[in-house]
Amino acid sequence: MTSGEGSGSKRDRPGATPLPNLPHKGGGDSPAGAAKLDLGEASHRRLNPLTGEWTLVSPHRMQRPWQGKREAVAAAPSLQHDPNCYLCPGNVRANGARNPHYPHTFVFDNDFAALHPDAPPDRVEDGLLVAEGESGLCRVLCFSPRHDLTLAQMEVADIERVLDSWVEETINLGSLPDVASVQIFENRGEIMGCSNPHPHGQIWATRHLPNELEKETRSQTAYLLERGRVMLLDYLDEELVRAERILFSNAHFVVLVPFWAVWPFETMILPRRRIGGFDELLPDEKPALARALSELTRRYDRLFDVSFPYSMGFHQKPTDGAVHAEWQMHAHFYPPLLRSATVKKFMVGFEMLGSPQRDLTPEAAAARLREA
Numbered sequence: 547m548t549s550g551e552g553s554g555s556k557r558d559r560p561g562a563t564p565l566p567n568l569p570h571k572g573g574g575d576s577p578a579g580a581a582k583l584d585l586g587e588a589s590h591r592r593l594n595p596l597t598g599e600w601t602l603v604s605p606h607r608m609q610r611p612w613q614g615k616r617e618a619v620a621a622a623p624s625l626q627h628d629p630n631c632y633l634c635p636g637n638v639r640a641n642g643a644r645n646p647h648y649p650h651t652f653v654f655d656n657d658f659a660a661l662h663p664d665a666p667p668d669r670v671e672d673g674l675l676v677a678e679g680e681s682g683l684c685r686v687l688c689f690s691p692r693h694d695l696t697l698a699q700m701e702v703a704d705i706e707r708v709l710d711s712w713v714e715e716t717i718n719l720g721s722l723p724d725v726a727s728v729q730i731f732e733n734r735g736e737i738m739g740c741s742n743p744h745p746h747g748q749i750w751a752t753r754h755l756p757n758e759l760e761k762e763t764r765s766q767t768a769y770l771l772e773r774g775r776v777m778l779l780d781y782l783d784e785e786l787v788r789a790e791r792i793l794f795s796n797a798h799f800v801v802l803v804p805f806w807a808v809w810p811f812e813t814m815i816l817p818r819r820r821i822g823g824f825d826e827l828l829p830d831e832k833p834a835l836a837r838a839l840s841e842l843t844r845r846y847d848r849l850f851d852v853s854f855p856y857s858m859g860f861h862q863k864p865t866d867g868a869v870h871a872e873w874q875m876h877a878h879f880y881p882p883l884l885r886s887a888t889v890k891k892f893m894v895g896f897e898m899l900g901s902p903q904r905d906l907t908p909e910a911a912a913a914r915l916r917e918a
């Protein structure tokens with residue numbers, strides 16, 4: 547039983563198989579006696595087995611009119627080198643340090659780091675008031691010396707150099723004694739609150755597992771213990787058979803809209819073989835992952851004909867010294883756009899107080915991204 551299944555409803559739940567009565571490519575295969583739940587029509591909820599959390603899906607709401615807020619579309623940067631950008635080669639940063647004239651990628655310690663390596667590990671506990679010192683390191687990674695490029699516009703060979711940096715940072719930070727997690731991410735676009743268009747990501751290394759990594763570690767561990775298999779490899783097998791949420795794939799990676807996606811055009815990049823983290827990537831897997839990143843970000847840009855905003859990141863095994871045979875590394879892309887370049891999804895109301903909810907089904911989103 548996954549952690550999210552404990553909450554029973556008043557009625558007996560029909561068809562509690564992992565994917566009840568999904569319209570299966572090549573014909574239905576509903577379990578005998580299961581109620582007919584049409585996932586393209588009926589309101590329903592879907593379980594995220596990585597987190598144990600549910601998402602509400604309301605396909606019938608797609609037709610509702612939109613009179614809400616529209617966002618401005620940010621203009622693309624016009625300069626290849628911006629003298630006022632703190633990330634461009636040769637420029638001076640806010641704290642006075644000068645960037646080198648880097649030809650490819652450039653990594654530095656965040657001048658305004660959220661975490662410090664020397665924070666004391668003490669725990670204070672007074673009844674329900676519990677706090678712990680949290681140490682860590684925050685690094686900034688410039689993807690390219692060019693101020694005006696995005697991942698979608700970069701050459702695949704240059705994205706590979708970004709991957710090389712992610713590998714190196716994972717190994718270096720992950721081998722530090724007080725680092726249990728190396729979280730790689732990119733926050734892209736003004737709409738996401740990103741302060742600078744220069745293509746860059748961040749790397750936060752922390753003493754404790756962040757919430758999402760902790761949930762994913764727990765779920766994947768439970769799955770391995772119960773079934774003796776790796777959860778996300780089993781999941782990928784199911785998706786490859788059904789083929790309705792797959793966007794594209796290559797020899798080593800598959801890109802899909804997860805069955806349990808929360809954000810309208812949320813996607814995942816999944817390896818075909820078990821890979822715990824960046825430190826385990828084999829030489830021919832790097833160009834394949836770079837191609838997948840390039841193809842996905844290009845597709846996103848084509849979807850609404852705009853430089854597509856998102857928060858993305860890679861989840862990988864904890865660097866706490868344990869083996870973590872349960873872990874399958876993967877990327878999550880969480881884009882905020884809903885139905886056009888200017889309509890953003892807000893996680894409010896029931897979503898803040900109850901569960902996330904979506905109207906567009908993951909299958910419909912996958913079809914749109916396949917066509918883009």
Ligand code: H2U
Pocket residue numbers: 632638639640641655656657658659686733739740741742
């Ligand atoms: P975002 O634009 O994605 O927030 O990232 C920029 C990061 O760069 C941010 O974390 C850091 C900020 O602290 N930064 C520096 O380290 N040095 C600077 O001179 C400006 C910004």
Ligand code: ZN
Pocket residue numbers: 627628631632633634635692693744
């Ligand atoms: Zn710049």
